[in-house]
Amino acid sequence: MQNTTLIGVPNARITTPAELAAAGYLARYSGSTRETYRVSLKVLWDWCAELGIDVLGGMRRPVLELFARHLEEDRGNSPVTVAMRLSIVKGFYAFAEIDGYIDRSPAAHIRMPRVYKDESKTLGLDRMELGALIQAARASHVMDNALITLMGMLGLRVSEACNVKIEDYQQIERGHRVLRIVGKGGKPATIPLPVPVIRALDAGAGDRASGPLLLRRKSGEPMNRKAAALAVTRLCKAAGITKKISPHSLRHSYVTACLDAGVPLRDVQVAARHSDPRITARYDRARHNHDRHANHTVAAFLAGAA
Known part of the structure; x- marks a missing residue:
C-alpha cells in the first residue's frame, strides 16, 4: 500500500x-x-x-x-x-x-491516550421531551412519525431505521407482531412491536405492501442518514427542544426511558442489543448523576451549622 x-x-x-x-x-x-x-x-x-x-x-x-x-x-x-x-x-x-506476515506485533504495547467520557451528557431527551418530540412527529407527517417511533420507541440506530422494509414487520411470533432487522456487526434481531408502534409503521406504509418503509416526504426516495438527521433537527425545533439532538441521541433517550420506566438492567441490555452490560450500566449511572451527587448531602449536612 x-x-x-x-x-x-x-x-x-x-x-x-x-x-x-x-x-x-x-x-x-x-x-x-x-x-x-x-x-x-x-x-x-x-x-x-x-x-x-x-x-x-x-x-x-x-x-x-x-x-x-x-x-x-x-x-x-x-x-x-x-x-x-x-x-x-x-x-x-x-x-x-x-496471518504470518510478521513474527510479533509492534503495536501490542503502544501507549493509548486516556479518553474521559462525561456520562451526564449521554442522557438525551427526558420523558417529557421525548413525548413532545413524538407528538410533533405525529402532527407533522406519517414518515416523520414512523422515523421517530423507530428510533425513540424501539431504540433503532438511524441506519437500522432507514433500512427497515415494510415486509420486515409483517410476521407474528409468539402472539406478537415483530420487526426483523440486521443490526450493527451483521447481528440479526427480532423486536416485538407494541400497538402504538404498529400503528405508526402501518400509517407510514399506507397502501404499500413492500419496499423501504421510510421515504423522503418530497421526492419519495428512500430516506438516508442525512435526511433522517435533518428531520430530527426540524422536529426538535417544532417540539420546542433546544438541546442539540442527533438521531443517535434518540437511542440514548430510549435506553434512559427504559431504565426510568423500571425495566431491569438486563432486560434493557437485551432490548438495546448491547453486547456488553457495562455499556447499559453507563446509562443507569448517568441518569442519576445529579440526583445522587454528594453535593446535595453535604449541603443538607451543613445547613444547620452554616
Missing part, C-alpha cells in the same frame, strides 16, 4: 505483502466501518511513506509511539480520534501477526 492512495479500494492493485495484509484486514468489515478503517490505515501509510519506513518489515513499537505523537501534535487529533486510529492500527498488526 505504500505510495498509493487506494488502500482498501475495490479493484486496486495489490503488489506488496503489506497491501495484501491490509486488504485482508479490511475485508473483515463492510460499509462505513471499512471506510473508517481504510482512512486510518492510509494515515499511517502516508506518514511511513514520508519517512521511508516499511509498514511491515521496518515497523517497531518506538516508531508507532512517534506516529501517535504525529496524530496528536502535527494533525491535532483529539484523544478520542487518536485512540480510535491507534486501535485500528493495533488490529491491523495483530492480524498481520496471526
Whole structure:
C-alpha cells in the first residue's frame, strides 16, 4: 500500500505483502466501518511513506509511539480520534501477526491516550421531551412519525431505521407482531412491536405492501442518514427542544426511558442489543448523576451549622 492512495479500494492493485495484509484486514468489515478503517490505515501509510519506513518489515513499537505523537501534535487529533486510529492500527498488526506476515506485533504495547467520557451528557431527551418530540412527529407527517417511533420507541440506530422494509414487520411470533432487522456487526434481531408502534409503521406504509418503509416526504426516495438527521433537527425545533439532538441521541433517550420506566438492567441490555452490560450500566449511572451527587448531602449536612 505504500505510495498509493487506494488502500482498501475495490479493484486496486495489490503488489506488496503489506497491501495484501491490509486488504485482508479490511475485508473483515463492510460499509462505513471499512471506510473508517481504510482512512486510518492510509494515515499511517502516508506518514511511513514520508519517512521511508516499511509498514511491515521496518515497523517497531518506538516508531508507532512517534506516529501517535504525529496524530496528536502535527494533525491535532483529539484523544478520542487518536485512540480510535491507534486501535485500528493495533488490529491491523495483530492480524498481520496471526496471518504470518510478521513474527510479533509492534503495536501490542503502544501507549493509548486516556479518553474521559462525561456520562451526564449521554442522557438525551427526558420523558417529557421525548413525548413532545413524538407528538410533533405525529402532527407533522406519517414518515416523520414512523422515523421517530423507530428510533425513540424501539431504540433503532438511524441506519437500522432507514433500512427497515415494510415486509420486515409483517410476521407474528409468539402472539406478537415483530420487526426483523440486521443490526450493527451483521447481528440479526427480532423486536416485538407494541400497538402504538404498529400503528405508526402501518400509517407510514399506507397502501404499500413492500419496499423501504421510510421515504423522503418530497421526492419519495428512500430516506438516508442525512435526511433522517435533518428531520430530527426540524422536529426538535417544532417540539420546542433546544438541546442539540442527533438521531443517535434518540437511542440514548430510549435506553434512559427504559431504565426510568423500571425495566431491569438486563432486560434493557437485551432490548438495546448491547453486547456488553457495562455499556447499559453507563446509562443507569448517568441518569442519576445529579440526583445522587454528594453535593446535595453535604449541603443538607451543613445547613444547620452554616
